[in-house]
Amino acid sequence: MELIFDGHNDILLRLWMANDSSGQGYIEGMDTHIDAAKAKAGGLTGGFFAMFTPQQNATGEAILGTDPITMTDAQSATDAMIGIFQSLCREHPQIIRQCHNKEEIEAAMAAGIMAAVLHIEGAEAIAPDLSNLENYYRQGLRSIGPVWSRSNAFGHGVPFDFPGSPDQGAGLTQAGKNLIRACDEMGIMIDLSHLNEAGFWNIASLTSRPLIATHSNIHALSPSPRNLTDQQLAAIAESGGLVGLNFASGFLREDGEKTAATALDVMIRHLDYLLEHLGEDGVALGSDFDGAVIPEAIGTAAGLPNLTAAMADAGYGKALIAKICRQNWLDMIAKQIG
Numbered sequence: 001m002e003l004i005f006d007g008h009n010d011i012l013l014r015l016w017m018a019n020d021s022s023g024q025g026y027i028e029g030m031d032t033h034i035d036a037a038k039a040k041a042g043g044l045t046g047g048f049f050a051m052f053t054p055q056q057n058a059t060g061e062a063i064l065g066t067d068p069i070t071m072t073d074a075q076s077a078t079d080a081m082i083g084i085f086q087s088l089c090r091e092h093p094q095i096i097r098q099c100h101n102k103e104e105i106e107a108a109m110a111a112g113i114m115a116a117v118l119h120i121e122g123a124e125a126i127a128p129d130l131s132n133l134e135n136y137y138r139q140g141l142r143s144i145g146p147v148w149s150r151s152n153a154f155g156h157g158v159p160f161d162f163p164g165s166p167d168q169g170a171g172l173t174q175a176g177k178n179l180i181r182a183c184d185e186m187g188i189m190i191d192l193s194h195l196n197e198a199g200f201w202n203i204a205s206l207t208s209r210p211l212i213a214t215h216s217n218i219h220a221l222s223p224s225p226r227n228l229t230d231q232q233l234a235a236i237a238e239s240g241g242l243v244g245l246n247f248a249s250g251f252l253r254e255d256g257e258k259t260a261a262t263a264l265d266v267m268i269r270h271l272d273y274l275l276e277h278l279g280e281d282g283v284a285l286g287s288d289f290d291g292a293v294i295p296e297a298i299g300t301a302a303g304l305p306n307l308t309a310a311m312a313d314a315g316y317g318k319a320l321i322a323k324i325c326r327q328n329w330l331d332m333i334a335k336q337i338g
Helices: 011-016 025-029 036-042 073-090 100-109 131-137 174-186 199-205 230-239 264-278 301-313 316-337
Strands: 003-007 044-053 096-098 112-121 143-144 241-246 283-285
Touching: 003 112, 003 199, 003 283, 011 025, 011 073, 036 044, 036 174, 036 301, 044 073, 044 100, 044 131, 073 096, 073 112, 096 174, 100 112, 100 316, 131 143, 131 174, 143 230, 199 230, 230 241, 230 264, 241 264, 241 316, 264 283, 264 301, 301 316
Parallel strands: 003 044, 044 112, 096 112, 112 143, 241 283
Antiparallel strands: none
């Protein structure tokens, strides 16, 4: 079975929404794409664990609305998710381990322990003056997506309308530009997923690091604003960057439907396109497990071998499959964060 390092999951959000402060649902199993048993069954042995703050409705229930949220709410949710994560790693060190660099990731994966790296999706928890960024770094934050699909102090995310262009809205604010420079200096990876096109080009002009989209797909194949244009892919390729294939059906399908009845060959078409434009070293996986509608042929993390089997059936050799499944992420992490 192929071992997999995944560019994006939302299991910490699911645990937080379930008021599971100890993360016990991850250990004992729950109705999610990822838990300890599903991960082991599917070969998922590492990944970026996202912390995303949803809107809340009048009764306090989490909803995926696109209205701005306050820094206070974002910090409260982010700190709670860090607490869940730290509890899991502390109480179950043979199941999940917090990692900060490639060496730690490889050691955990070799021991059969989930190698988990903290990521913030939408930087509302970060103060616009960046005064708390170092504190989050000390707690293990190694990757930030400046925006989710809503505006914040740092920039503007793309909406979820379909079909649509990513070229919607203004680029990064001055605070956003300062965030990019600070992350470059500290060794925090910047994730371009959810950014609009203006913000993408701002980052491309500001950073000397490879450009990364942890969980994005191809606009030419599925014209969602969340997906990458050929021009963006060319810039990522020129920088020596990487794109993680998003499993979300709405970003895979030509019709944009969010349906589990989405065939694996649709995912292979996106992988083929990424390989054509980025080369074998620029393509990885960014599942969006627990944050999206996933093709039923995969279903949960336990179904990941079905995707690797589809890669083999499509003519991908063992070396290429290993690159897509883990090695490209590990090599990029070494470049980005050590």
